[in-house]
Amino acid sequence: MYPIAAIFRSPRLPVRKVRSLVSYSTATAVAWPLLSPCPPLSSAVRASTTQLIPSAHSFSGIARSVLSKYPHILEGGKARISADSSLRDLLFEVLDVIPDTGRRFLRVSELKPQDVLQILLGFQAECEKERFLATKVEPLWRIFNWAVEHVEGFEHLPSTYRVMALLLARAGLLREAESLLRNVESRGLVLDNAEILSNLIEEYAGLGELDRAIAVYDRVRRQGLVPLPSCYHALIEILVRRRKTQLAFSICWDMVERCTDKLAGEAKRDIDNVVRLLCGSNRIQEVRNLVKKVTFSDLGWQPCSFILNDITARYCEKKDFEDLLSLYRELRCEPDTVSGNRVVNTLCREFGSKRGDQFLLELEDLGFKPDEVTFGILICWSCNEGNLRSALMYLSESLSRGLKPDIFSYNALICGLFNQGMWRNVDEILNEMVDKGTSPDCTTYRILLAGYCKARQFDLLRNVIDEMQKFYFIQLTSLEDPLSKAFEILGFSPQAVRLKRDSHVGYSRAEFFDSLGNGLYLETDLEVFDSKVDAVLHGSIIPDFNELIMKECTSGNPKLDLLLVSEMSLWGQDLSLPVLSALVKELCLSHSSVKETSRLIEKMPTSFDRLDEVTLDSLARFFCKKRLSRKGMAFLGRMLDRKMTVKNETYTAFLASLCKEEDLIEFRKLWDLARKNKWAPGLDDFKLLLERLCGKKLLPEIVELFERMLMYHPISQVCDVFFEKLCSSGFTTMANRLAKEMELRGRFLDHVAKGHFIRGFCLENNHSEALRIFDSTQVDKLVVATDVLVTLIPSLCLAERSTEAVTLGDFLLKKHPSFSLPVHLALLKGYTEAGNFQEASDLFRDLLSKGICPGVEAYDMIFRGICRSNNLNKVEELLALMVRRNLSLSVSSFRMIVRLMCVQGRLNRVLGLKEFMLGQSNSNGLVIYNILIFHLFMTGKSWVVHSILSEMQAKSFLPDEVTYNFLICGFSHCQDYPSSMHYLSAMMSKEHRPSNRSLRNVIRCLCGVSEFGKVRDLCREMESRGWLHSSTMHNMIVNGLVSGGKIREAEAFADRMSEHRSIPNEVIYDGLIRQLCRQGRVGKAVDLLNVMLKKGSVPNASCYNSLINGFCADNDVDSAMDIHAEMLLRGLTPSIKTTSLMIRKCCEVGGIVEAERLLLSVSQAGQTPTREMYNSVINRYRSENNPRKASELVQAMQQIGYEPDFETHWSLISTLNQSKGEHSKVTNQPGFLSRLLSGSGFSWRTDTKSKRS
Structure with missing residues (x-):
């Protein structure tokens, strides 16, 4: 198998070959190895392959390896300080925070103790003004240690230790902070600053390291220091969560004793939590002492209702009611309804209703106001005791106080009447209950059924069933017997209880009689029946x-x-x-x-602490789903504190939620905790979490998650999910690097993974890398998925491999005819993106001739290609074709065509096309008008826009935010600022916020016509609406004022933004700085330079040149040299003019060493020093009577073609006329005069070529 580049050797494919793509036949299958199965491997190859299959253990440490190899990718390309960084490098790391302080030490070779303190104090002051930058504390720590390591006998000042320890603690560098404190103690120094140790305690508590936090707290106590309130809060919070009752009480007591001011909200909540914790542990004496201590200390804390309820509950458990009354008297608190009712209920339960009634009088003396529930409790317990008379008295008293008894009171009274055999009086209670607006509930009817069963009043039983059916408590069919239903409601089975009529035959069995006089009896176990009925009545008295x-x-x-x-x-x-x-x-x-x-949860925190593992897990997940992850994390913390097992799914859910909520601090804490607990998500959860991590670009965590998954799941499944997600999220390069690391460990990727890489690189437009991987699949004989090959076709076209693209398409069409449309679309896309518009048009025409309808996407591609070639005639031909085929024009194609027509000035056709689009669909009408307005402005045809707006109004198309922004930008682009301002005002009057681009265009336009007053008014309007200036707008205003000569106004604007803390990041004051330097106001210019650096902007070289020139003009050479050193550190090269001025000024003030160094730096930068530079240094050496150095510079000057003037010649000759002899005796070389004359064109032997003057 060969790479595809080797397979296809034919020249560029002719058009007829492209056209043949549409007439493929499936009769013959073309065998192409890309899609054919892999050939069988030999036994030797199989054996070697088997040996290379790695285990999951072999991937241990893959994350650490990748992170160490590619730190620039994982850290966004940001350079990190190294172990051998110089002092200048370390200072450069903090120069954007303390530029004024830092640049003063860029040129020093060693630091003094007061220098280090000055750097640290400057950083601390800057953080107090802005925000604390924890990432900058590490280079400060390195500077702190560098001074000790590189300066012999160096000793930091005590204040330096204090500030450094404080910064380390605030930055979370806890180990370093403790190391520094141990070092201080070993030197016998005492850092009398509780803030340092308080910050340490807070950080340890936040990380869950309770033992370390307590150890530092003990150190604070031993030193007699007072911790910060935030320190107490952090400690109490973790102690309460972990239920460390004694420690929490001790620290809370200490906080109260040491507090001198009113307690803040956090401190009050801490006391509440400690009191409730003590109550949960039944330590009522400590509760009493703490509550009295805080209340009588006049710290602004009073026990809230929840606290009083908890205290009351604990006293009720101890049955120490007299002590409870004394506490209420001492605190001068009135028991609320919940507390008072609890006391009454407990007394009634333990000692009877009479004791509860007596204690109620004492509670009322304290200000307690009983409600209907209070009397309901007395009624219920009286009925439970069989004291119906007292119950009726409490009912009467309740009514006399204007209270409305609740349903439970009436139910208890009904039960009491039935138990006393007074069933005839039940109707009176029922009638009164209904008259007072209380309707019977299901329990009431159940009581009535039980009571009438007890009284054997079965006729009334039927009436109750009828009423229950009437009010839809039950549903009764025509076949069901009401009495059987009643027995069923009471818990009897239909077979267990039967009501029968006495037949009067033989012995009479009648037990009772109905209203007609019929004798009835129950066929059941009467003892069981009466017992169950009594149980219903007694069980319903107390709810x-x-x-x-x-x-x-x-x-x-x-x-x-x-x-x-x-x-x-x-x-x-x-x-x-x-x-x-x-x-x-x-x-x-x-x-x-x-x-x-x-x-x-707030009502009963102690009870929630006792919940089981499953319930706590459910509760934590509940808050996580509601996007309240921090609240859910509290329950997760309780589970961990109680050594419960947290499910992998729970960890994953919280990590995904925290990532989505962008709470990265808590995310990383939980991430570390989950890793320690050997967390490994399931494959489905892995997909979700990976998606969230990719969305936030958390690459280190992504790599670590990959390693963790490899350790716990099948490698092939993990790789498939992982690489697919990374490649579709724009991280194909990172995925590829991981794949290479896996190959080093013996795992070679299969065709699926390489398909993901090809697709990912194509999406990222890295076509060369996609083709490289594709070629490697051919070498490795891997089968690539068909959809991946389709994706690859445009890449081949862009790489000028159109022949291979067409051949690949030919193969795919013959092998998979169903892929006909995707293949042709891929070819169309490749041709149009590669600029081969003729091939694209020919292919498109052939598709149409074969009856293949390519769809809207293909038309968009063709329109894009034709519009790029500016061929309007072709566009119109294609439009006519679409009309004939009754096809709709997409909005994207409309946008491209309108732009081309506007550029070529075909306004009539533009308007006609607009009508055509509106005729297709009115739903996109506003979008169509917006596109039209935009391109009319872009081609300078603003006069047409007014008529378009009138037409929109006539057709009831109201402008939206997009329309207004286009109008504002368009009129600004056409320099029609009155119209631009008009539509800006109209937009703002409709409470729409203009885009930053619109505001920028308006400001640019106003600055261009020097309407700075209107710029100022617009800025004030933006500030009143809370709209922040973007950096571009801010820079535009400043540069506009500077260009208009309004230097004072530009300065005032920058100052006002600084006062309001509204200066955006990446602000640029280069132009203003240059103007201020020209006016001699270098101090103000440096202030603006510092603002730029703090906001993340790097000034350009001309800005630094202006500052150096300004300092030189003020004869402040040291400041000029500081700026010069900073300039070089940023990789900027000063101009020759600036360096020449610096050299001259250094020579004037006696800084000849610096002057010579500057002269040397010019040559090192690849520039040629000027004659004036040499003369300045040479003359200074002459004035200092140092002819040797002067002569060396004269020689260097002559070597680059400059000749010294006569005065310099003569002075050196007269001074060094003896140098020849003396020098010859020592070195056997010509003396200075010989060398000087030789350099000037004379020689003792032969003349040399004269030098240029």
């Missing part, structure tokens, strides 16, 4: 909300469940753990509101 909620959880109505939970808390009852678990699972499976679920 069991857990049972009610559990029953409702199966109905799929979570809103009703949540209502029951709310009512349950009012009755002083708690959710049991099984019921809570069932409720949470139902909420997670339903479309419940996140707010409702969060509110439930």
Whole structure:
């Protein structure tokens, strides 16, 4: 097998060969190895191949290997500092943050202690003004260490240690920060700054390293420092989550003791959480002490209702009600409804309703206001005790206070009446209940059925069944017996209980009589019957909300469940753990509101901490699906803290969600955690996560995920999914590099993977690489998929391999006739993209002649090719053909044709084509008009636009945002700024935001006509609407003002943007800097240079030249040299004029060494020094009486063709007239005078060629 280039040796394919593509026959199959099965391998080859098949273990470390080999790809091409970086390189890394400070040290060979402190303080001050740049702390740390390593006897100042440690802690470089602190302690220094250690604690707590965080906290305590509030928050948060009760209490107590100001919101929540944690651990004494401590410390904290409820619940468990009352009195708090009802309910349950009633009076003395539930509790417990009189008294008191008893109170009273045999009075309670607006519920009817069964009033039983059917509680067919239905509702089977009439034959069995006097008896086990009826009545007195909620959880109505939970808390009852678990699972499976679920969690956090693994996992996934990943992560953290197993699917779901939410900080934390826990997603989850990673371009994680998948799944399946996704996402080069790494480890890719590579490179327009891989498949005898070969056809055409493309198409058509249309479209695309418009037209014509309808896509390709060749006649022919075939013209083709017609000035035809498009469909009418307006403006035919707008108005086509933007840009392009401003105002009046391009065009137009007042008004309008200037707009305004001579206005605009912190990134002040330097305002120019650097812009060489010239004009040579050093570090070359001026100024101030270095740098940069440069340095050496150096420079000057002037000649001759003899004695070489004369054209032996003057 040979590469395809070797198979096809024929010259360029003639047109008739192209036409033959449409007349293929399938009668004979052409055998072409591309699509034929691979030939069988020999046994030796099979054996060697088998030996080369790697195991999953062989791919261990593949991610690390690739990351180390291709760091420039994975890091976006950004250079990283290396281990042997010089001081200048390290300073350059932070120069964009502290340019003013950093450039002062670019020329020093070693740093002083105060220099390092100045650099660190400058960085710290800049971060406080803008934002903290953690990535820049590493080069600062390197600078800190460089000084110690390269300067003998160097000792940092104590303040330097403090600032460096603080920066390291804030940047998360915790190991480095601790190392620095140990170094400081070993030197006997004390860093009296709690901020450093507080930041360390925060970072360790955020990473979950609790032991390290506590160790640093203990160090803070030992040193007598006060941690920052944020440090307390971080510690308490992780301690509460991990249920470290004693530590949380101790740290919270310490926080309260050390606090001197009012507590902030976070600190108040921390106290709440600690109190609830203590309550959950039944440490009520610590709760009491902490609550009193905080309340009496006047820190602005008061226990909220949730806290009081938790405290009350713990006291109720201990049955220490007197202590609870004393706490309320000390805190001067009024018990709320939930707390008071809980106390009353607990007292009634434990000591009877009479004790609950007595304690209610004491609660009322504290300000408690009982509600209908409070009296309902007393009614229910009184009925449960058989004290019906007290129950009726509580009902009367409730009504006298204007309260409306609830259904549970009435149910309890009905039960009490039945239990006391007072069934005749039940109707009175029912009537009063209905009169008060409370309707019977299912439990009420069940109580009535049980009560009438107990009283043997079966006639009334029928009435209850009829009423239940009337209100749709049950459905009864005509064949069903009402009494049997009643027994069924009470839990009896139809065969177990039968009601029979006494026949009066023999011994009478009648137990009771109906309203007609008929004797009746129950055929059942009466003892069991009465026991079950009594159980219904007794079980319905006290509402069991857990049972009610559990029953409702199966109905799929979570809103009703949540209502029951709310009512349950009012009755002083708690959710049991099984019921809570069932409720949470139902909420997670339903479309419940996140707010409702969060509110439930807030009510009972301790109960949620006790949920099982499956329920916590469901809850975490629920919040993840709702795109509240951070909230879900809290439950994931609880699972990990309790050593529960987290499913692979859960890790993957959270990673994908965090990636989608762009929360990359939490994403990377969870990524590291999942890797430690040996996480490996399934293949389906792998596809989803890979898609999200590709979308965010997280290449290191992509490579690591690939390695992890290879370790846990079949290699072929992983490679197929991975390479397909990477190649379709624009990362084919990265995929190819991974494939090469796999080959080094013995895994050679199959035809499927190479097909992905070919398709990916074609999509990325890297046709040469696609063809290279394709040729390799031929050498390796691999079968390539048909759709991949179709994709390859345009690449062959673009690579000037049209012959091979046609031959490939010929083969595909004969082998797969169903691919006829895709193959021809691929050829059309290849011809049009390669500029072979004639071949494309011939192929298209032949397709039509054979009756093949190529479709809209093919017409678009042909129109694109013809329009590129500017052949309007061909366009019109094709349009006529489409009309005859009743085909529709696509919008993309319309756009290309309109552009060509506008360029050639065929306005009538443009308008006719527009009518044709509108006749096809009115749905794209506005799009058609927008295209027309755009191209009319682009070809300078703005006068037609007004008539087009009038026509649009007549046809009720209202301009949209696209229309307005086209009008603004178009009129600006035509220098018609009044019209442009008119449509800009109209657009803004409709509350549309113009595009940045429109605003740029308007500003450019206004600046061009020096309408700076209107520019200023537009900028203020943008600021009032909160629209930020883009860097292009900002630069345009500044450059326009500078070009108009408005230097002060340009400066004021830049200052105003700086004050409002509205300066965009990549701002450019080159022109303004040059003008300021010309005016002698170099200081302000440097300020603007610093702004540029901080915003990520690199000034050009002329900007640096202007600054150097300005400093030289002010005789500030040191500053000029600093700017020069920065300029060279950025790879910019100063102009000859600038270097000459610097050399002259250095010589004037005595900097002869710097001057000579500058002179040498000119030659090293490939430039030729001027005569003036040499003369300046030579004259300075002469004035310093250093003829030896002067003579060396004269020789260098002569070597490039310059001759020194007479004064320089004579001065050196008179000074060095003895140098010949002395020099000859030592070196046996001619002296200076001989060399000087020889260089000037004289020789003791023969004359040399004269030099150019």
